[in-house]
Amino acid sequence: xxxxxxxxxxxxxxxxxxxxxxxxxxxxxxxxxxxxxxxxxxxxxxxxxxxxxxxxxxxxxxxxxxxxxxxxxxxxxxxxxxxxxxxxxxxxxxxxxxxxxxxxxxxxxxxxxxxxxxxxxxxxxxxxx
Amino acid sequence: xxxxxxxxxxxxxxxxxxxxxxxxxxxxxxxxxxxxxxxxxxxxxxxxxxxxxxxxxxxxxxxxxxxxxxxxxxxxxxxxxxxxxxxxxxxxxxxxxxxxxxxxxxxxxxxxxxxxxxxxxx
Numbered sequence: 001x002x003x004x005x006x007x008x009x010x011x012x013x014x015x016x017x018x019x020x021x022x023x024x025x026x027x028x029x030x031x032x033x034x035x036x037x038x039x040x041x042x043x044x045x046x047x048x049x050x051x052x053x054x055x056x057x058x059x060x061x062x063x064x065x066x067x068x069x070x071x072x073x074x075x076x077x078x079x080x081x082x083x084x085x086x087x088x089x090x091x092x093x094x095x096x097x098x099x100x101x102x103x104x105x106x107x108x109x110x111x112x113x114x115x116x117x118x119x120x121x122x123x124x125x126x127x128x129x
Numbered sequence: 130x131x132x133x134x135x136x137x138x139x140x141x142x143x144x145x146x147x148x149x150x151x152x153x154x155x156x157x158x159x160x161x162x163x164x165x166x167x168x169x170x171x172x173x174x175x176x177x178x179x180x181x182x183x184x185x186x187x188x189x190x191x192x193x194x195x196x197x198x199x200x201x202x203x204x205x206x207x208x209x210x211x212x213x214x215x216x217x218x219x220x221x222x223x224x225x226x227x228x229x230x231x232x233x234x235x236x237x238x239x240x241x242x243x244x245x246x247x248x249x250x251x
Contacts, residue, residue: 031215038208045201045238049245056181067178083163090156097153 022106030089033082040079073127080123088112152210155203162200169193188250201242209235 051062066072092108095101101108169187170179187193209231213221221227 034208034211035215038212041204041208042238045205045242049238049241052184052245052249053241059181059184060178063180064178083167087160087163091160094153094156 033086155207205235
């Protein structure tokens, strides 16, 4: 009986087949959102920590600047989208790691995307209303 | 008798296996602590701009202090271990130097974060 690796290598004989796979795009997007979230975390932790240390006036000025800026307001929606995607795809990966749902990985991915879209649209509606 | 997966017992791969496991554990914990953080800031808090006094009121309770220390620790570990994994996948050559830089950066951010929380609640 062929091993799982042999079956996978036969399934993806060409480069284009790998790039057409849902799992590959899920992995790429997981990495991209992860890098974006790391950059945000470094900025967020540094800014909030230093403004907390500087006192009430500095903290209030920083938070007012951040939370009333219209550009950052829209960028926050991207941040929420990245968190939702990374979190839901992360749950999908955690399920695989404990042996659940690997044979249904595409279906689980699309189910997670539908759930994520509903969550993200709800946040957009609340934030823009 | 417990049968551990070979990756956890194989010589020379124990550290990689432990960081792999910690990455999963931190991911699961982040789902909870980050969920509470977002809920506290955006759902529970209805004012347009979060003020110093609101933040102080929240951080006056021990569970919230614990929550933010855990969030910092697991968030930074998950983030920097993730960065290292991406770099290794891209063919990183200087692994020890990179690990050193990431540990210093992560520890510095954790230190300034915890220090700011302590300063804030004192």
